[in-house]
Amino acid sequence: MEKKNFSREIRELFNNNQLSKLAAVINSQISSSVVSRHDCLLALNICKCxxxxxxxxxxxxxxxxxxxxxxxxxxxxxxxxxxSVLKQTARGQIQYIVIDGYSDDGSLDYLHDKASDIDIAIYGKDVGVYDAMNLGISLSESDYTLFLNSGDTLVDDTIVSKFLDNVDEGTKHDVLYGDCIFVSPNVTSAGDIENLWKGMVCSHQSVFFKTSQIKNNKYNQAYRIVSDYDLLYRLYTGGSSFRQLPWAVSQIEPVGISSDFYERTLERWQVVRKYQHPRIDRQEIDDFYRSLLATQGKWVNPQTFNTNKHLNSILSNVENRLIFLISMPRSGSTLLQKILENTRMIGTASEPWVMLPLLAGTDHNLTKTRYCTELASEAISIFQKDIGSPNAVQHAQKVYADAVYSAAMKQTQKKYFLDKTPRYIYIAEKIQELYPNAKFIVLLRNPAAVITSYAQTWRRGDFDSVFNDEYYRYDFTEGFKSLARYLNNGSKKHVVKYEDLVAEPQSQVRGICQYLGIPYSDDYIEYSKASSTRKFAFGDPESVYKNTKPVNNPFKWLDGIKTVKNRRALTKCLDLIPPDVIAELGYSLDEIKKNLEKKNMEDIFPPWSLLSKEQYRRPGFEQNQTKGSKTCQFSIGVVVTCYNNESTIEHTLASLMGQTRLPDEVVVVDDASSDASFELLRKVKSNCTQFSLKLIRNADNLGVAMARRLGFQALNTDFVTTLDGDDLFAPEKLEAEFAALGNNPNNVAFSDTLTLTETGPARLDSSEYHNAPPDKLLQLLASRSAPVPRDLLIPKKLYERVGGFDPYFDLYEDWALKMRLASTSREGQWCYSAYVGSIYDRRSPGLSNKPKLVLGYGQLLAIARNISLFCAIPQALSSGLRTVAGCFEEGLRKRFEELTKLIESEGMSQELYRRFTSLWADRDVGRETKAIAHDLWLFSKPIERKSTEQTIVDYERRDDSATTRIFLVTPVLNGAEYIERCIKSVVNQEGDFELYYHIQDGGSTDGTIQVVESWKKRIESGELQGRCRLLTMTWRSETDTGMYDAVAKGFEALPIRDEDWMTWLNADDTLTAGSCGLLSFIDQMPDVSINWVTGKTCVKSLSNKVSEHHLPVNSEVLRRGLCDGHFWPFLQQEGTYFRGFMWKRISVKMDFSRLGLAGDWNLWRRFAETEEIVPVNKALGIFHERIGQLSRELKKEYLAEIDTLVDLTERMQAFDSFPLIDTVYSLIQVTDSGNLVREQKNIAGQYTYLRSCKS
Structure with a gap:
């Protein structure tokens, strides 16, 4: 939407004193396009300076x-x-300013199309509408200013002409205002300004302000609703002159937050008291606003009050016709509601909730908001005392509630109205104070049954999830307590127990009818016969509607406690409720726990009891079976991840200790469990003699992918596998898989999975993966047509080679890893053991607890994470997309199916590849499903293949997957004078590697594109022969938001695999000879896994003098953000290479492309969280100094951007606390003979030297 580097260009022009060109550039940019808020204000300030x-x-x-x-x-x-503005007959007399708050609905596209017709069009985040309007005041340079927000229009084409005529007629008043139209054609007349203290006398969109008046009196953003009224009233009380226009100015769109009468009135009251007019008595003000609140403003504007008599007339006997049903959620209240509705004398509706926000305003414990509720509650109390009416708010609450319930009663046409809102337990006493003559029914239920219903209804049986949910915990700790307090406060109420209601419904309902004074009938019990069979939006979602009358089974809740794990989690929830509270409710905690203990629990342990030994072995697979595997020369390590698995972790480890071939090392990573898991782990470790057992405890919950990654880093074994803390290994898993390996250190072994479901155990046959070639493996995994094997036994070197578990992707992270493992394997390397390996308990909710839309999004992200693998195998990609499509509803599913057909017929297009890379770069699984659905809809937009667009075939996957591949991007904008030097340094690289070079242009106009195109033609024609195994060159020209955005766009255009090398090289810099060749040598180093290298710092000055120096650095320095040129020297970007999987892990937009100057610094910091950087004692790139270089001119701005990411104070503390105990770093030495040697060096000397400099 903006021209390339607008802010950078005007800074340079200002610094170079090119003032006439500066004015021209700003005029051209702002008058013809939509600019960001930041750039507009920057241009404004530079103009003044x-x-x-x-x-x-x-x-x-x-x-x-x-x-x-x-x-x-x-x-x-x-x-x-x-x-409406553009068609004004006096358009030439208007400075038109449009300010957009960063819309995502297409508004910006519209503004872009209209930019040349608008004087100033701006977009950018703001803190609210009044913040944006204040910006408009700052930009306004006219005599008068009118605010006409989106949706509002001028009444006709002559409004501005009429206004200018009125201004010219006489004295120029400070404020002119007119009538408005809310509902055409009815005109709402403006009032006398003398009555402004009683409220707005006109619409804000019909007010012309003298600009000089509002430049010094901007909108007060402390008010949520009445900032416009506050501004007008300040001008009025400050002596500004007002004039009323005799015609309508604007037509108003009927939306906005100012429809909140109660809050709006209170805020206006505060304004009038704050800026009191000398002729208006304060007592008169207070009396007016108290009466206004008490009557909901009905007597103030009789012209509009009667437009909806049905809603606005309050019944006189509301209180005596109200029934409140008070209970905990999931207590059977919907059942009782349906029964009472069947009396035909009681009307009701889905849970109204209206009293909660109304009464919570004076109780800070009941409202979680962005402002301080304690302070708000105190302020309201003080305010009522100040106005001499301590019950003003309560009186207003009563009027409000009367109006709402009156409308409900008129709608239902019944004698009573029943409000069933379970969370009224928190305000039941307040409601009874407000309505002492209303009827109150209290419904009680066994707390264990309530909690079980929480788990089954809202958490798919996951009791641990219920226990860890802060809102549910609050219900248990405070809700039951509030209910008990209300039950025993001595007020009038009728109490019913759920267990009695289902056991003896006739007698219980008869008692309720007697309490309410209505006749009883047995027909009430069979509520399905009622004329109203509607299903309420809130309340019980299923069971009440499946039955025709109450089901007498008070202990049915025990059926939901199927495992020991569930029983333990339920017990923890019960322990949140004080025993005396349970007793006050009429139940016994001891009795509840006894019933739980009597329940015959299903226990999945020991696992081998589920099948006979013969059933664990599947006959017919004798390949690669090698006897004597117990003494095989390879070692095995197992990573066990644990999060709140206190009920299963001991059994999990017992299944490892019971292996017929024991593992050599086991690492258990506890991911910040909040239960007793870690204490149990320490107990097991103290008694473990079968193998080396190491425990790691994370201080914060990092997710299963990071936990597994940390565990694998701690293992020193040849082969590795995983096990979840609530799953098991069958006794012969490791021995059988070891035998299947056939003593081949490159093979992957796997087994069948035994799943435990509600209906019993089921064996998942994974034999189809046996000895399959990579293409078939990838297709099987993507389609999930055959059960995906769990807990693969894989070579650790292979795991490291493909990048391991992605720590920033916790949904389907194991599936994504298996795809990468498959793509690097050869035919015959995936070996099936023919045994059951893992025992997977699916009765505990996992992924299945997430909406299908989120599951489909996660699967699509896993494919996007590995999209380069699918370029040469479109059938695997189409299979994967069909799997994803199955998770969606009809509309979205059809769009994905169309994409699948396109891939099957035409292969992978560049546009689709770009969509996949963008989807991965912008991933966020934690967002709301609505936002995810929006992204999926955009992703699946139909693709119209352009005639010039080619299917991606240039980068077919080679048979030799060990070939070193290097992807290099050069961002450029108007670099014709130096880019040729850069290109030469790249295309002349020599060695055993494939080099894919892409130049990303930002819209150059100085001949850069012609230079690039000439080099591309020389390569494609064969005139220029590459000195490496393969050399390709591509380029693209499109607008971007800066250098880092251009780099990201360049990488998006390339099919980069996880193991590939990546870097970028600015157009004014160069590579050294042998830079890329070094990477192929690194890939050939035995027993070494290196993913990130950097060369010596090498700078060529303006006088062509080259200086080199070695930078001692490790990831600890980078992770702390110290390489900022102050605490530690900069890490030179030129000649720093990293693997593809590292780039794919980060959020490209948040971590890199959105930044203007410090993108490389932040990228190194994020990489350092999981990877180790390895310096080389050789320069790999050269930084060329030149006049006007941003890195020279904007050093202060560069450091300022760093400060926004890691504060200077935080970096200072990180430097002072640098861990000298871990001061070694890896270094690759290039010997005189050309060999590479990896060494460990000490960084302490560099730290000591730098510290002395700081001192």
Whole structure:
């Protein structure tokens, strides 16, 4: 939307004192396009500093009127507003300013199309509508200013002309205001300004302000609703002159937050008291606003009050017709509600909840908001005392509630209205204070049954999830307590127990009817016969509607406790409720626990009892079976991940100790469990003699992928595998898989999986993967047509080679890893043991607890993570997309199916490849499903194949997967004078590698593109022969937001695999000879896994003098953000290479492309969280100094951007606390004979030297 590097360009022009060009650039940019808020303000300030204000027409051109439009996600309304301004007959007399709050509904695209017709169009985040309007005031340079927000329009084409005529007629008043139209064609007349203290006398969109008046009196953002009223009232009480216009100015779109009568009135009251007019008595003000609140404002504007009599008339006997059903959630209240609705004398609705926000305003414990509720509650109390009416708010609450319930009673046409809102347990006493004559029914239920229903209804049987949910815990700790307090407070109420209601419904319902004073009938019990069979939006979602009357089974909740794990989690939930509270409710905690103990629990242990030994072995697979595997020369390590697995972790480890071939090392990673898991682990470790057992405890929950990654790093074995803390290994898993390996250190072994479900055990046959070639493996995995094997036994070197578990992707992270393992394998390397290996308990919710849309999104991300693997295997990709499509509803599913057909017929297109890479770069599994659905809809947009677009075939996967591949991107904008030097240094690289070179241009106009195209033609024609195994060159020219955005766009265009090398090289810098060749040598180093290297710092000065120096650095320095040029020297980007999987792990937009200057610094910091950097004692790239270079000119801005990411104080503390105990770093020495030697060096000397400099 913006021209390339606008802010950078005007800074350079300002610094170089090119003022006439500066004015021209700003005029051109702002008058023809939509600019960011940041760039607009920067241009504004530079104009003032450079004294070129008069030359910049968009800022300085003084016109009679400025119109300011503020918009956020209202494209349709914005279009109406803009058109109404642009078609004014006096358009030439208007400075038009449009400010968008970063809309994502297409508004920005519309503004882009209209930018040349708008004087100033801006986009950018703000803190609210009044913040944006204040920006409009800052930009306004006209005599008067009118605010016309999106959706509002001028009444006709002559409004501005009429306004200018009125201004010219006489004295120029400070404020002119007119009528407005809310519902066409009815005009709402403006009132006398003398009555402004009683409320707005006109619509804000019909007010013309003298600009000089509001420059010093901007909108007060402390008010949520009445900032416009506050501004007008300040001007009024400050002596500004007002004039009423005799015609309507604007037509108002009927939306907005100001429809909140109660809060709006209170805020206006505060304004009027704060800026009290000398002729208005304070007592008169207080009396007016108290009466206004008490009557909901009905007597103030009788013209509009009666427009909806059905809603606005309050019944006189509301209180005596109200029934409140008070209970904990999941206590059977929907059942009782349906029975009472069947009496035909009681109307009801889905849980109203209306009293909670109403009464919570004076109780800070009941409202979780962004402001301080304790302070708000105290302020309201003080405010009521100040106005001499301590019950004003309660009286207003009563009026509000009466109005709402009156409307409900008129709708239902019944004698009573039943409000069934379970969480009224927190305000039951307050409701009874407000309505002492209403009827109150209290419904009680066994707390264990309530908690079980929470788990089954809202957490798919996951009791641990219920225990860990802060809102549910609050219900248990405070909800039951509130219910018990209300039950025993002595007020009038009727109490019913759920267990009695289902056991003896006739007698219980008869008692309720007697309490309510209505006749009883046995027909009430069979609520399915009622005329109303509607299903309420809130309340019980299923069981009440499946039955025709109450089911007498008070202990049915015990059926939901199927495992020991569930029983333990339920017991923990019960322990949150004080025993005396349970007793006050009429139940016994001891009795509940006895019933739990009597329950015959299913226990899945020991696992080998589920099948006979013969059933664990599947006959017919004798390949690769090698006897004597117990003494095989390879070692095995197992990583066990544990999170709140206190009920299963001991059994999990017991299954390892019972292996017929014991593992050599076991690492258990406890991912910040909040239960007793870690204490149990320490107990097991103290008694473990079968193998080396190491425990790791994370201080924070990092997710299963990072936990596994940490565990694998701690293992020193040849082969590795995983095991979850609630699963088991069958006794012969490791021995059988070891035998299947056939003594081949490169093979992968796997077994069948035994799943435990509600209906019993089931064996998942994975034999189809046996000896399959990579293409078939990838297709099987992507399609999931054959059960994906769990807990593979894989060579640790292979695991490291493909990048391991991705720590930033916790959904389907194991599936994504298996795809990468498959792509690097050869035919015959995946070996099936023919035994059951893992025992997987699916009765505990896992992925199945997530919505199918999220599951489909996770599967698509796993494919996007590995998209380069699918380029040469479109059938595997289409299989994967069909799997993903199965997770979606019809509309989205059809779009994905169309994409699948396109791939099957035409292969992978560049556009689709770009979508996959963008999806991965912008991933966020934790977002709301609505946002995910929006992304999926955009991703699956139909692709129209352009005639010039080619299917991706240039980078077919080679048979030799060990070939070193290097992907290099050069970002450039108007670099014709030096880019040829850069290109030469790249294409002349020599060695045993494939080099894929891409130049990403930002819209050059100086001949850069012609230089690039000539080099590309020389390579494609064969005129220029590459000195490596393969050399390709591509380029693209498109707008971007800066260098890092260009680099990201360049990488998006390339099919980069996890094991590939990546880097970028700016157009004014060069590679040294042998830079890329070194990477192929590194890949050939035996027993070494290196993913990130950097060369010596090498700088060529303006005088062509080259200086080199070695930088002692490790990932600890980078992770702490110390390489900022202050605490530690910069890490030179030129000649720093990293693997593809590292790039794919980060969030490209958040961590890199959004930054303007410090993107490389932040990228190194994120890489250092999981990978170790290895310096080389050789320069791999050269940084060329030149005049006007951003790194020279914007050093302060560079450090300022770093400060926004890691504060200077934090870096200072990190430097002072640098861990000298871990001061070694790896270094690759290039010997005189050309060999590579990896050494360990000490960094302490560098640290000591730098510390002395700081001192």
């Amino acid at each position: 450079a004294n070129v204000w008069q030359e910049v027409r968009c800022f300085s051109s003084r016109k009679p009127l400025s119109i300011v439009t503020v918009n956020l996600n209202n494209k349709k309304g914005l279009a109406s507003t803009v058109e």
